[in-house]
Amino acid sequence: MPVITYRDALNQALAEEMERDDSVFLMGEEVAEYDGAYKVSKGLLEQFGERRIVDSPISELGFAGLGVGAAMVGLRPVIEFMTFNFSILALDQVINAAAKMYYMTGGQIPVPIVFRGPTGAALQLSAQHSQACETWYVHSPGIKLVTPGTPADAKGLLKASIRDNDPVAFMEGELLYNLKGEVPDPDDGDFVIPLGVADVKREGSDVTIVTHGKMVNEALRAAATLEKDGIEAEIVDLRTLRPLDVEAILRSVHKTNRAVYLEEGWPYVGIGSQIVSIIQEEAFDYLDAPVVRVTQADVPMPYAKNLEKIAKPDAARVVEACNRVLYRN
Amino acid sequence: MAQTSQAMDKALERFSREKLHAFMREMLLYRRFEEKAEEAYAIGKIGGFCHLHIGQEAVALGMIGPLRDDDYVITAYRDHTQALAKGMKPGPVMAELYGRDGGASRGKGGSMHIFGAKERFMGGHGIVGGQVPLAAGFGWAIRYREEDQVCVCFLGDAAVNQGAFHEALNMSAVWKLPVIYVVENNEYGMGTAFSRVSALPVVERGKGYGIPAHAVNGQDILETWAFMEDLVEEVRGGAGPQYVDARTYRFKGHSMSDPVSGTYRSKEEVREKTEGADPIRLLRERLFEAELMDQDELEALDREVREIVDEAAEFADASPFPDAAELYTHVYSEINEHGRLFFDGRDR
Numbered sequence: 001m002p003v004i005t006y007r008d009a010l011n012q013a014l015a016e017e018m019e020r021d022d023s024v025f026l027m028g029e030e031v032a033e034y035d036g037a038y039k040v041s042k043g044l045l046e047q048f049g050e051r052r053i054v055d056s057p058i059s060e061l062g063f064a065g066l067g068v069g070a071a072m073v074g075l076r077p078v079i080e081f082m083t084f085n086f087s088i089l090a091l092d093q094v095i096n097a098a099a100k101m102y103y104m105t106g107g108q109i110p111v112p113i114v115f116r117g118p119t120g121a122a123l124q125l126s127a128q129h130s131q132a133c134e135t136w137y138v139h140s141p142g143i144k145l146v147t148p149g150t151p152a153d154a155k156g157l158l159k160a161s162i163r164d165n166d167p168v169a170f171m172e173g174e175l176l177y178n179l180k181g182e183v184p185d186p187d188d189g190d191f192v193i194p195l196g197v198a199d200v201k202r203e204g205s206d207v208t209i210v211t212h213g214k215m216v217n218e219a220l221r222a223a224a225t226l227e228k229d230g231i232e233a234e235i236v237d238l239r240t241l242r243p244l245d246v247e248a249i250l251r252s253v254h255k256t257n258r259a260v261y262l263e264e265g266w267p268y269v270g271i272g273s274q275i276v277s278i279i280q281e282e283a284f285d286y287l288d289a290p291v292v293r294v295t296q297a298d299v300p301m302p303y304a305k306n307l308e309k310i311a312k313p314d315a316a317r318v319v320e321a322c323n324r325v326l327y328r329n
Numbered sequence: 330m331a332q333t334s335q336a337m338d339k340a341l342e343r344f345s346r347e348k349l350h351a352f353m354r355e356m357l358l359y360r361r362f363e364e365k366a367e368e369a370y371a372i373g374k375i376g377g378f379c380h381l382h383i384g385q386e387a388v389a390l391g392m393i394g395p396l397r398d399d400d401y402v403i404t405a406y407r408d409h410t411q412a413l414a415k416g417m418k419p420g421p422v423m424a425e426l427y428g429r430d431g432g433a434s435r436g437k438g439g440s441m442h443i444f445g446a447k448e449r450f451m452g453g454h455g456i457v458g459g460q461v462p463l464a465a466g467f468g469w470a471i472r473y474r475e476e477d478q479v480c481v482c483f484l485g486d487a488a489v490n491q492g493a494f495h496e497a498l499n500m501s502a503v504w505k506l507p508v509i510y511v512v513e514n515n516e517y518g519m520g521t522a523f524s525r526v527s528a529l530p531v532v533e534r535g536k537g538y539g540i541p542a543h544a545v546n547g548q549d550i551l552e553t554w555a556f557m558e559d560l561v562e563e564v565r566g567g568a569g570p571q572y573v574d575a576r577t578y579r580f581k582g583h584s585m586s587d588p589v590s591g592t593y594r595s596k597e598e599v600r601e602k603t604e605g606a607d608p609i610r611l612l613r614e615r616l617f618e619a620e621l622m623d624q625d626e627l628e629a630l631d632r633e634v635r636e637i638v639d640e641a642a643e644f645a646d647a648s649p650f651p652d653a654a655e656l657y658t659h660v661y662s663e664i665n666e667h668g669r670l671f672f673d674g675r676d677r
Contacts, residue, residue, distance in 0.1 A: 025473065051473065056500070057496070057499060057500065057503070059496035059499065059500065061462065061492055061493050061496055062462050062465070062492075062493065062495075062496025062497050062499070062500055063462075063496075063500065064462070065459070065461070065462020065463055065465070065466065065493060065496075065497065066462050066463075066465045066466040066469055066497070066500060067466060068462070068463055068466060069462060069463035069464060069465060069466015069467050069468075069469065069470070070466040070467070070469050070470045070473070071466070072451065072463065072466065072467070073401070073451075073466070073467055073470045074470065075469075075470050075473060092456055092459055092493070093459070093462060093463075093493075096455075096456050096459060097454075097459060097463060102659050102660070102661070102662050103437055103659045103660055104434060104437060104438045104442040104444070104452070104453070105434050105437075105438065105442070105444040105446065105452070105659075106432070106433070106434035106435030106436070106437045106438065106444070106659060107435065107658065107659040107662070108434070108444050108445075108446040109444060109446050109451075110662035110663075112662075141660050141670075141671070142660055142661065144661075144665075144670075164663055164665075165662045165663040166661050166662055166663055194665065194666060194667055195665045195667070195668065196665045196666070196667030196668020196669075196670075197667045197668065240668060242668075242670060243665045243667060243668025243669055243670045244668050244669045244670075244672075245667060245668045245669075246668070246669045274672065
């Protein structure tokens with residue numbers, strides 16, 4: 001199987017879907033002539049022309065809304081936010097327009113749109129450029145949220161997101177774009193991963209680490225450390241947060257009886273809050289220990305390298321959390 | 330005086346007698362529809378916010394009437410008469426105000442969210458200025474598909490102070506989108522006079538984007554219709570976005586919970602406008618003077634539209650409330666085969 005980067009996997013997905021369906025177009029800041037701020041759309045302008053690969057002004061609210069309007073009348077826009085940090089400017093159009101339109105119209109007008117770009121922290125970009133935006137989006141009914149952590153998931157899930165008939169927020173990671181992994185050859189057929197299916201990235205019987213997005217890779221590092229200690233961690237990568245594969249979480253907790261949630265965002269009303277709520281409500285009798293969350297420190301992201309390091313969740317803290325739920329301190 | 334009536338005659342000349350009668354009938358329909366809504370609100374059949382369009386009928390009719398069926402219209406939350414003007418039936422619009430299953434949006438939108446996808450009436454939007462980028466999106470789609478529809482986007486005067494408006498206008502100009510932005514300039518954003526919170530008059534506000542700006546007397550149906558008929562053809566022919574300051578006046582309060590004059594405008598001002606700038610009265614006087622309509626004909630039209638409005642209210646009354654199961658429909662248009670979409674326990 002070919003090994004390609006997460007960036008190229010996204011690029012392939014965009015190209016294939018645009019090839020397949022003329023109603024798909026990409027709009028955002030720097031997506032055309034500059035090839036994308038993170039080069040995700042490299043070469044697409046040349047391939048599809050400026051009708052379909054469109055540089056927008058720096059007007060997040062405006063071009064997000066334009067995309068919603070275009071989707072309301074049957075196009076399938078892919079709106080790129082240079083990062084989801086900037087999408088906070090566009091949230092009125094995402095939450096008040098895209099997410100509620102189908103409902104407010106009594107089912108007359110669906111909004112098949114994808115909002116995509118990186119979420120979470122990179123390196124030393126400080127407070128305004130380093131935040132996980134999942135909660136802003138997933139909180140609202142009407143939105144679907146996809147967070148791929150590997151190149152294959154990035155490709156298969158982006159294709160599914162573009163084909164989905166509802167608004168999908170598709171959150172990538174700045175630090176993932178260079179990540180390499182196996183992705184099925186395009187010549188071997190259409191590679192689409194349905195939304196709502198979690199993936200067990202590592203099997204284990206002692207403790208479950210539930211996570212999503214970029215943090216999957218941190219969980220894998222933690223599991224490698226734990227393995228040296230004789231602990232087998234199971235990693236459940238949710239892949240999509242809405243729809244959420246609850247069965248996969250419960251299945252793993254039934255097996256290990258212990259769970260840790262790992263996420264990049266803040267703790268208060270974070271994704272982990274929801275997951276913990278589901279586990280305690282639906283698998284209470286299976287638990288041998290309280291579920292523990294590993295999150296970013298509950299502060300804006302600092303710039304200083306040493307402070308940033310301790311603010312971010314990492315493999316060491318995941319190991320610590322696993323030991324805690326295993327009562328191994 | 331002689332000069333004025335000559336000018337009036339000239340404006341009338343553009344339209345056939347039937348057309349002029351149709352103008353009167355339509356505006357009467359809008360007026361009676363809103364009066365019926367006001368009545369229904371008073372006795373609790375309509376709840377929530379309800380913003381009446383009384384006094385602004387010539388803007389709705391004149392700006393929408395000249396459009397084709399496949400052209401798009403979008404507006405803010407004062408949306409009942411625009412919906413009628415774009416061809417929606419009064420029954421489902423009234424039923425939507427009543428929150429009934431037979432409502433245009435199945436009772437899920439209410440007064441502020443009337444939609445008619447089939448009629449290309451695209452709502453009904455509750456966040457001031459939020460509909461403006463959506464209109465640019467319709468324009469974008471028209472150009473993308475190389476079609477020749479136009480989109481008319483209504484907004485209130487207060488919306489021109491929103492960022493969404495400016496971002497959308499800039500993009501419309503850059504991409505020459507076939508969108509006509511019509512500011513229903515009724516002088517007040519809720520209870521704040523436009524001039525108190527705005528550095529420049531409404532008509533100046535689109536000019537920074539190189540979009541042609543026009544001002545029309547929104548109380549004069551002959552002027553708004555004739556103006557729009559010409560403008561729509563220009564835009565259809567590729568003239569790009571346009572900006573219209575349609576000067577009008579809201580005869581009622583901002584919403585049903587707001588008194589007619591209130592603390593922010595005087596009774597005298599409201600009286601002067603309702604008496605001197607009523608679009609229906611202005612048309613009536615001109616048609617009577619030109620002997621194109623008489624009192625009997627007017628009353629017959631009024632009887633006809635009152636009957637339509639009564640039927641709309643009967644339709645709404647007879648329509649059931651939405652079934653409880655409808656709470657969960659239309660949240661997503663595609664229920665994915667895998668995974669949970671609702672988190673309140675309903676799909677477990």
